[in-house]
Amino acid sequence: MPIDTITKAGRKRYRWSFKRVIDNRSIRKTKLLPAGISAREADELARKWEHEIYAIASGARKPVVTIGECVQAHVADRSRHWKDARKRIQILEKWAPEYANQDATDLHEWSKHFVGYLRAARDHHGRPKPQLSDGSVRNILAYLRAAIKYAHKVGRLETDQTAQLVIPAVKNERHHYPQRREMLEIARVCENREVRAAIRIAFYSGMRRGEILRAKVTRYGYSLEDTKNGRPRIVPVHPRIAVLARRIHFTVTLKQFEMEWIKAREAAGHPDTKFHDLRHGAASEMINAGIDLFTVGGVLGHKSVASTKRYSHLVTARLADAVGKIGQKKQGA
Template sequence: MSIQNIKVGKSVRYRWYFRRVIEGHEIRRTKLLPAGTTRATANSLAAKWDADMYAGLNRVRGVKVTIGDCVRAHIVAEAENWKDAHKRIKILEKWAPEYAFQNALDLHDWSRKFIGYLRATQDHQGEPKRPLVNGTIKNILSYLRAAIRYAHMIGLVNVDQTARMVIPPANNARYNYPTRRQMLTIARACKNRQVRAAIRIAFYSGMRRGEILNAEVTDLGFFLRATKNGHARIVPIHPRIAVLARHLAFSISMSQFEKAWIRARTIAGYTQTRFHDFRHSSASEMINAGYDLRTVGEVLGHLSLSSTQRYTHLEVARLAKAVAQIGKKRDTTAPSVH
């Protein structure tokens, strides 16, 4: 961020600062904003002054503007207006090493390589990592594209090259619902006690992996303080995992978890199964038992029914079975109705 809070006497004011090292030379600029300036105004001014500085440096030194520069400028000026600011910034920070120093005018080949890395099952050090699906990849690239377009709008980059970015289609329709038998087969193949327990908990709760590892066990159920949608919730504990849930504390790292999980599903013969698929299995089991989409969505922690609509086909299939029973003869001794 290029805005600082500083104390002047008894009041707090905003100060803009710019710092960048170019060809071994440090470029610094700073400016104290007038008293009474709001945070929104300060951010807007900072974005403009940052753009002016970059534009000047580009003309004088021919310095390239990176995607990282664009993202920083976008966050400073617009983050307060984003409804999903916390989520977006967290995602941008996570993948910053992959784009921070990439030229914002050279996007085609870079975006193809970036997509390949996001889909890969190993990181740059050869350690296992979770491959991302097209929808998630599209969201990440959309955030970066928006930042570059903003940078072009304020004059930070001379040409908008975002049309050259490769954006994958977000068709992530996957109908993989591991059965209880498949879940148990993978769990039995797992040598790590904590991962084995997480597999069973995932199937019987519908919780995400991160939620399982951080859940607090209470008398009411699993208490999830931090969730994907930002709202705490409680997930009732299924009787089949009650003892397991109350006597197991998770201390495994994500990399250890991923290694054990990939090894277990490979040994079990289900190499295409994702850990997240057990969440779909939970939804399937509840719907097939007769529970409506709204109830299923509440268990899974969906903020809106639209997130649960992906399971509509399951509910329709259940209703179709019910409709098929209409008119079937149940008791041949029943009296006829005239």
């Protein structure tokens, strides 16, 4: 079980190579060992892997499918359909040494250590490294979970054990619901015609920024073929933005859009308002008008009821007003 010492990205790493003939079958394996382990740990890991190979070859144990293999298959088969393919692949490649050789069905303890490492201030060599937020950690684990689930879906894994993953909860929901006045104050000081139109459209449609920029206007409303939840949808055009829907054709870049939005919100005196808050404002307006959560979720394009539940407290407040009117006498009654 030869262990070679190599240099990768300027760092000393161990590489394990296996070449044997077992039951008239030539078996070759090469693995890059995790960064930061000692020579003794490398030998122990190599012995473990060699034992697994003999156990699998003799039929005493089924082959281990690693997270790395799941990721490779997922990227090869599905990455062309990902909107964020470049970013996702870069993230997966960056953290590959931490998951590449991990059994995709033994996830609980591994995920706890992985989360701890991502949050840590130092790497395996004791050097300072960025401490990732729980939101970033959650995204990385979501990419790995999707790869493992895909491997199970296509038959590479017999069982889906992703429920074992320890994924940190992220409590970063915003509860700012801009009213029409705030939206208009920002729109009026926005110097860019397209961004100014997008501000109004967001409030009167509940669409996300990316959806506004790529939506096609049809006789039935804004047509979205590709949405966040993977399903196409039609968003009716509110009368107050009907002219904008006909006349505005978006050519603004995302960078320019963000710059113009920040300038406008600060000039209007609302520096903490995010463009996405306008979507929440649209939901709030509908709920306050008596629209049920199911319908609101349909307008916003939510895939599940859970996504719409964030607005349930608005419904509760409206119901409280209704209950407060019980027993009140009408004038003249």
